Amino acid sequence: xxxxxxxxxxxxxVVAARQLERVVRPVRRKLAHDRALDGxxxxxxxxxxxxxxxxxxxxxxxxxxxxxxxxxxxxxxWQLLLVPTLGGLVVGLWTSTIAPEARGGGVVVxxxxxxxxxxxxxxxxxxxxxxATAVALGTGxxxxxxxxxxxxxxxxxxxxxxxxxxxxDRTRALVAAGAAAGIGASFNAPIGGMLxxxxxxxxxxxxxxxxxVVVVAAVVGSVTAxxxxxxxxxxxxxxGLGLGSPEELMLYAGLGIAAAVIAYGFRxxxxxxxxxxxxxxxxxxxxxxxxxxxxxxxxxxxxLPEVLGDGSELPDIGARSDPIQAMLxxxxxxxWLGAGMLVLLAFxxxxxxxxxxxxxxxxxxxxxxxxxxxxxxxxxxxxxxxLFTTDVRPAAFALVGMAAVLAATARAPLTAxxxxxxxxxxxxxxxxxxxxxxxxxxxxxxxxxxxxxxxELREKGILYGATEDLDVLQTxxxxxxxxxxxxxxxxxxxxxxxxxxxxxxxxxxxxVVDDDGRLVGMVTRRDLDREGTTVAxxxxxxxxxxxxxxxVFRAVRRMGxxxxxxIPVVDPQTRHVxxxxxxxxxxxxYQRGIDRSLGAQQRGQADRLRDLTGVxxxxxxxxxxxxxxxxxxxxIAWPERTVVTSIRRRGTVVVPTGATAFEPGxxxxxxxxxxxxLYAALNAPRAGHDVGEPPAE
Numbered sequence: 001x002x003x004x005x006x007x008x009x010x011x012x013x014v015v016a017a018r019q020l021e022r023v024v025r026p027v028r029r030k031l032a033h034d035r036a037l038d039g040x041x042x043x044x045x046x047x048x049x050x051x052x053x054x055x056x057x058x059x060x061x062x063x064x065x066x067x068x069x070x071x072x073x074x075x076x077x078w079q080l081l082l083v084p085t086l087g088g089l090v091v092g093l094w095t096s097t098i099a100p101e102a103r104g105g106g107v108v109v110x111x112x113x114x115x116x117x118x119x120x121x122x123x124x125x126x127x128x129x130x131x132a133t134a135v136a137l138g139t140g141x142x143x144x145x146x147x148x149x150x151x152x153x154x155x156x157x158x159x160x161x162x163x164x165x166x167x168x169d170r171t172r173a174l175v176a177a178g179a180a181a182g183i184g185a186s187f188n189a190p191i192g193g194m195l196x197x198x199x200x201x202x203x204x205x206x207x208x209x210x211x212x213v214v215v216v217a218a219v220v221g222s223v224t225a226x227x228x229x230x231x232x233x234x235x236x237x238x239x240g241l242g243l244g245s246p247e248e249l250m251l252y253a254g255l256g257i258a259a260a261v262i263a264y265g266f267r268x269x270x271x272x273x274x275x276x277x278x279x280x281x282x283x284x285x286x287x288x289x290x291x292x293x294x295x296x297x298x299x300x301x302x303x304l305p306e307v308l309g310d311g312s313e314l315p316d317i318g319a320r321s322d323p324i325q326a327m328l329x330x331x332x333x334x335x336w337l338g339a340g341m342l343v344l345l346a347f348x349x350x351x352x353x354x355x356x357x358x359x360x361x362x363x364x365x366x367x368x369x370x371x372x373x374x375x376x377x378x379x380x381x382x383x384x385x386x387l388f389t390t391d392v393r394p395a396a397f398a399l400v401g402m403a404a405v406l407a408a409t410a411r412a413p414l415t416a417x418x419x420x421x422x423x424x425x426x427x428x429x430x431x432x433x434x435x436x437x438x439x440x441x442x443x444x445x446x447x448x449x450x451x452x453x454x455x456e457l458r459e460k461g462i463l464y465g466a467t468e469d470l471d472v473l474q475t476x477x478x479x480x481x482x483x484x485x486x487x488x489x490x491x492x493x494x495x496x497x498x499x500x501x502x503x504x505x506x507x508x509x510x511x512v513v514d515d516d517g518r519l520v521g522m523v524t525r526r527d528l529d530r531e532g533t534t535v536a537x538x539x540x541x542x543x544x545x546x547x548x549x550x551x552v553f554r555a556v557r558r559m560g561x562x563x564x565x566x567i568p569v570v571d572p573q574t575r576h577v578x579x580x581x582x583x584x585x586x587x588x589x590y591q592r593g594i595d596r597s598l599g600a601q602q603r604g605q606a607d608r609l610r611d612l613t614g615v616x617x618x619x620x621x622x623x624x625x626x627x628x629x630x631x632x633x634x635x636i637a638w639p640e641r642t643v644v645t646s647i648r649r650r651g652t653v654v655v656p657t658g659a660t661a662f663e664p665g666x667x668x669x670x671x672x673x674x675x676x677x678l679y680a681a682l683n684a685p686r687a688g689h690d691v692g693e694p695p696a697e
Contacts (some may be wrong), residue, residue, distance in 0.1 A: 008674055014696055017199065018442060019371075028370045032239055032354055035107035040164060040166070041166065041170060041173070041213050042173070042212065042213065042216055044157070044160050044161070044164065044166070044174055044213075045157075045174065045177045045212075045213040045214070045216040045220070046162060046216055046217070048153065048156050048157045048160055048174060048177055048178045048181055048217045048220075048221075048612055049177070049178075049181040049185075049216065049217035049218065049219065049220025049221035049222075049223075049224065050220050050221070050224050051126075051156045052096070052149070052152065052153035052156050052182050052185055052217070052221045052224075052428070053185040053187050053220065053221040053222070053223070053224025053225040053228065054224060054228070055126055055130055055152050055153070055156070055185075056145075056149050056152075056182065056185035056186055056224075056225045056229075057185075057224075057225055057228035058130055058220070059130050059133060059134055059145055059148075059152075059163070060145075060229060061590045062130065062134035062135075062138075063133075063134040063138050063145070063402045064138075065133055065134075065488065066135055066137075066138025066139065067137075069137045069344075070087070070138055070139050071083060071084050072262060074367055075305075077302060080140075080298050080301045080302050080305065081295065081298040081299065081302070082298075083140055083294065083298070084139055084140035084294035084298040084301070084308070085138050085291050085294045085295040085298060086139065086291075086294070087135060087136060087138070087139020087140060087141065088136075088141070088290040088291045088292070088293050088294025088295070088359065089287055089288075089290060089291040089360065089587075090135055090141070091132055091135055091136045091139075091141070091290055091294075091360075091361060091362065092286050092287035092288070092289065092290025092291060092359075092360060092545050093287050094128075094131070094132050094135070094465075095132055095286065095360055095362060095583045096285070096286040096287055097123075098128050099124075099125070099128035099129055099132050099362070099472065101121075101122070101125055101129065101151065101589070102125075102128065102129040102132045102133065102148060102151070102357075102362035103286075103360040103362060104357050104360055104361070104362070105143070105147035105148065105151075105357060105362065105363055105364050105365065106129065106147040106148040106149070106150050106151025106152070106154075106362070106364065107147045107150050107151070107179075107200070107364065107365075107453050108453050108456045108457060109151050110150055110151050110154045110175065110179055110201065111200070111201065111453060111454075112457060113154070113158075113175070114154075114172050114175055114176070114201065119154070119157075119161065119171040119172040119174070119175040120158055120162075120171070120461045121151075121154060121155035121158040121159070121175075122155075123159055123243070125151065125152065126152045126155045126156055126159075127146050128147075129151060129152050129362060130152060132148070132362045133145055133148040133149075133362045133363065134345075136356075136361045136362050136363055137309050137363060138309075138491050139291075139294070140294070140297055140298065140301065140308040140309060141294065141297060141309070141356040141361040141363050142297050142307050142308065142309070142349065142352035142353045142355070142356045142368060143309075143310065143353055143361060143362040143363020143364055143365065143367060143368060143559045144183065144311075144359065144363060144365070144366050144367025144368065144370075145310065145358050145363070145364060145367070146183055146186045146366040146367065147180035147362075147363060147364025147365060147366065148197075148362050148363070148364060148365040149183075149185065149186050149364075150178075150179040150182040150183060150364070151179075151182075152182060153177075153178030153179050153180070153181045153182030153185075153217075153221065153464055154175040154176070154178040154179045154182070155175075156176035156178045156181075157171075157175045157176075157177055157178035157217070158171065158174070158175050158178075160174060161175075161372070162173050163382055172210075172211065173202075173210035173214070174217075175201075176197040176201040176210060176213075176214055176360055177197065177210075177213045177214045177216070177218070178217060179193075179196065179197050179201055180193040180194050180196060180197035180214045180218040180221070181193060181217040181218055181220065181221025181222075182219055182223075183196045183197075183226065183366075183415070183419075184217075184218040184219070184221045184222035185221040185222055185225035186225075187419065187422065187423055188222055188225065188226055188229075188422065188423075188424035189222065189418075189419050189423060190215075190218040190219045190221070190222040190223075190422075191218075191419075191421075191422055191428050192415055192418050192419030192422050192423075192486070193218040193221065193222065193620020194214050194215050194218040195414045195415040195418055195419075195420075196412065196415045197214045197218070198211070198214065198414075199411075199412040199413075199414060199415050200410065200412055200415070200451070200453065207445075212397070220405065226477075229311060234387035237402065241256065243428070243429065243431055243432055245391070248432070249386050249431065249432065249435050249572050251380070251388075251392070251397075252397075252400055252435045252436045252439075253435055253436065253439045254380070254431040254448065254625060255376070255377060255380050255397060255400060255401055255404060255436045256404050256408075256435065256436040256437065256438065256439025256440040256442075256443070257406045257439060257440070257443055258376055258380060258401075259373065259376065259401060259405045259436065259440040259441075259672070260406070260408045260440050260443035260444055260447075262346065262350070262372050262373070262376055262405050262408070262409075263369075263405060263408035263409040263440070263449075263452075264407035264447075264449075265347070265350045265408075266350055266353070266354075266365065266368075266369070266372075266409050266452055267449065267455055267459075269351060269353070269354030269358075270354055270357065270358065270452060270455070270456070272354060272358075273344060273354040273355060273357065273358020273359070274358055274459075276358065277289050277292070277358045277359050279529075280292060280342040282487065282572065286360060288443065289359050289360060290360050290361065292359060292362075293355045293356055293358065293360070293361060294356075296355040296358070296359075297352045297355055297356055300348050300351065300352050302357075302496070304344070304345055305346045306323040306345060306349075307345070307348050307349050307352040308352075310363075310367035310368075310369055310371075311323055311324045311349075311368070311370070311371035312324055312325065312367075313421040322593075323345075323371070324370060324371055324374050324402075327342070327374040327375060327377075327378045327395075327398045328374060328398050328399055333478065335382065335386070336381055336382070336383075336386060338379075339378075339379040339382040339383050339386075340379075341605055342376070342378045342379035342382070343375070343376070343379045344373045345375045346371075346372040346375035346376050346379070348608070349368055349371050349372050349375070349491050350368070350372060353365065353368040363393060365409065365410070366406065366410075367451060369402075369405045369406040369409045369410070369427050370402045370405075370406060370423075371404035371406030372405055373398075373401040373403065373404060373406060374398040374399070374401055374402050375398075375401075376405060377394075377397040377398040377399065377400055377401020377402065377404070378395070378397060378398040378401070379394075379452075380394075380397050380401065381393065381394030381395070381396065381397030381398065382394045384397070387646060396432065399424060399429060400429055400432045400433050400436045401436070402420050402423075403416040403417055403419070403420040403433050403436065403437050404437050404439075404440045405440075406418070406419070406420075406434040407440050407441055408440040408441065408444050409451070409452050410451050410452065410453065411441070411449075411450065411451035411454075412436070413441050416437055417433050417434065420433065421433075421456075430653070433637065439572070440657065444598075450455050473551065473552040473553040473589055473590060473593050474550065474551045474552075474553045474593075475551070475593050476552045476589045476592050476593045477548065477549055477550065477551060477552065478546050478548050478549070478550045478551070478552055478554075478555055478569055478579075478581055479548030479549065479569070479579070480552075480589070480592065481581070481585045481586075481588050481589040481592065482548065482569050482578075482579035482580060482581050483580045483581070483582055483585055484578070484579045485575075486507075486511070486579060486580035487501070487505045487507065487510055487577075488510055488511045488512070488513045489501065489510045489511075489512055489513070489523065489535055490512075490513060490514075490515070490516075490535070490541070491513065491514055491520045491521075491534065491535050491536040492534050492535070493534060493535045494533060494534055494535075494537065495528070495533060495534065495535065495537075495538065496530060498523070498528075498535055499528065502525055507594055508522075508524055508525050508565065508566075509522060509523065509524040509525070509564075509565070509566050510522070510523055511568040511577045511580065512535055512536070512539045513576075513577060515574045516576075517543065517574075517577065517657055518574065518575040518576055519543065519562075519568060519575050519576070519577050520536070520539065520541065520545050520571050521536075521539035521540050521541040521542075521544050522539060522540050522566075522568065523535055523538060523539040523540070524540075527539060527540065538558075543567050543568065543697055544558045544567060545567065545569065545570045546558065546567055546568075546569055546570075546581065547569065548569055548571075548578060552581070552585075552586065552589040552593075555567055555581045555586070556586055559581070559586075565582065565583050566580055566581065566582045566583075567580070567581050568580055568581075569581060586673055594605055596643035618669075618670050618671075618672055618678060619667065619668065619669055619670075620667075620668045620670065620678070621665065621667050621668075622662050622663070622664060622665065622666040622667075623664070624664040624665075626662075626664075627667075628662045629663065629664055630661060630662070631661065631662060632658060632659055632660060632661050632662075633656050633657065633658050633659070633660050633662075634658035634659065638678070639672060639678055641672060642670060642672040642678060643671045643672075644656045644668065644669075644670050645670065645671055646668075647660070647662075647666050647667065647668055647669075648666070648667040648669070648671045649663060649665070649666050649667070650665075666679050
């Protein structure tokens with residue numbers, strides 16, 4: 001190709017790009033109006049649903065490939081130990097280096113992303129979480145695909161929200177729509193997916209503005225998966241299931257109470273597994289932790305292989321390949337011995353799921369709740385038929401138990417009822433389903449418990465709720481405001497030498513450390529009343545700590561729970577004290593959170609101005625090494641069309657004039673059409689990002 005030809009092609013591309021810009025510019029201006037965005041949102045919801053359905057199909061195909069190549073037929077006993085362990089190691093390596101978001105399932109990550117990051121997922125999430133989940137489930141991790149596919153669908157919606165300027169609130173709605181599409185595609189249940197997004201992610205039907213987006217995505221996702229995977233019900237209950245007599249409703253109410261007990265088991269198992277795996281992870285790392293979790297599931301599978309995977313389509317391991325379906329058919333177990341076996345199976349599934357999720361396997365909780373609910377209901381039905389009447393059908397109780405356990409664990413009653421309807425196509429048990437689910441939720445209300453997802457968020461110091469109710473302290477990290485180099489005292493320090501240190505440091509409490517600088521406890525002035533000779537004798541050794549990467553909200557909650565005025569900050573690996581969070585630090589964190597909240601609102605309003613005028617707001621932090629420090633606004637050679645609109649300085653907003661001098665740490669908000677030239681003019685590193693633009697990957 002000649003040089004002239006190449007130049008001609010390049011010129012043609014330039015002309016085409018300019019023409020495209022002329023077409024896109026009025027479209028972007030039109031999208032600045034809310035009414036125009038309504039139609040666009042429906043289109044984005046449809047695209048989100050379609051892409052999520054494709055990912056669900058891809059996950060299923062990879063899962064089948066892994067199962068076919070990881071297991072022999074029949075499966076010898078040693079594979080029950082080896083395959084889950086190796087699978088855990090592979091998944092641990094993958095989630096440690098490539099897909100950290102996938103660890104432990106995806107629903108909590110999605111809720112956290114909606115809460116703290118405005119629904120902004122990293123671009124790689126759908127592509128790295130899909131194989132991680134397939135490998136985990138294919139090698140026997142106890143869980144389901146629905147949690148990760150919720151995150152994958154949410155990430156798809158997040159990616160689309162970056163292409164079209166729809167704002168943060170609509171981004172959250174599109175993420176929820178992707179989650180609904182994930183549930184709809186995984187279970188062929190669009191109504192269940194819609195209600196899941198409404199009950200768990202959007203906080204109720206009161207947010208009607210997001211409802212149509214969620215509905216469209218859920219339907220399209222379900223239809224797409226149905227076309228790719230095939231039609232048909234996920235489970236096929238025995239024909240003719242229904243309410244035998246009104247008296248049976250009392251039995252179903254009892255099943256609801258038992259379902260609440262199972263839900264308590266899932267929550268307790270989660271807490272126990274976190275405590276069990278935390279020291280293993282600190283000492284040996286995440287990869288070894290995932291391997292230990294896989295080994296634990298394999299040990300359980302030696303006796304009860306039904307606990308592997310999601311409870312359906314298991315390899316040839318000497319057990320029924322589809323235990324949930326067998327429970328619904330009422331053929332997995334009969335008689336009192338069978339009832340006991342089902343109870344044991346439900347307990348084993350809770351333990352196996354806790355091991356998988358606690359060790360970081362990227363699996364969901366929906367499928368295990370359906371499994372344990374079917375086992376619990378089947379056992380309950382067998383016991384009822386043995387004690388009261390032969391007319392009771394255990395298969396009906398197994399189906400109702402699925403909804404009751406799911407509702408009690410996730411605190412999503414409408415989702416549970418409609419999802420079971422869609423999974424089984426059985427509408428003859430409407431009243432028993434409503435009674436059992438209602439009683440299970442009532443028990444949970446009396447106990448004052450949250451859903452297992454909200455519980456995990458609270459353990460992270462995150463209060464999940466409506467966006468306008470979020471605490472600003474969730475946006476500030478402990479490391480940003482903690483008091484660094486706070487004095488510490490050695491545990492072998494005599495008490496007589498401790499007293500003058502309180503006055504010298506002007507502090508009422510110190511972290512107590514050992515010879516290597518690791519945290520031992522806390523000592524305050526009140527501890528001086530205790531008897532002893534050294535600090536080790538009087539200090540409090542049961543100390544609650546936080547880490548530098550934790551949100552300040554977590555520190556506040558822990559300080560409030562213990563009614564203390566300070567809490568040490570430790571390195572998670574070495575337990576060395578790196579700082580102290582005090583009440584004064586909390587005040588500074590609150591002010592910083594307010595500033596960031598105002599900045600986020602400003603960014604949300606900046607898109608329209610940028611599209612109409614060609615300029616944008618840019619945030620920049622003046623570094624201590626910047627030559628702008630000490631110079632005035634008038635001294636800086638600003639680029640054309642540049643105006644310094646405000647300066648945030650030590651929690652206050654300064655309206656700049658030509659005589660205003662810059663100080664280290666000043667946060668500038670500048671209206672400019674030349675972002676790069678602005679950074680060059682100040683000769684400072686780019687610490688902020690363009691207002692209205694997503695953060696860099």
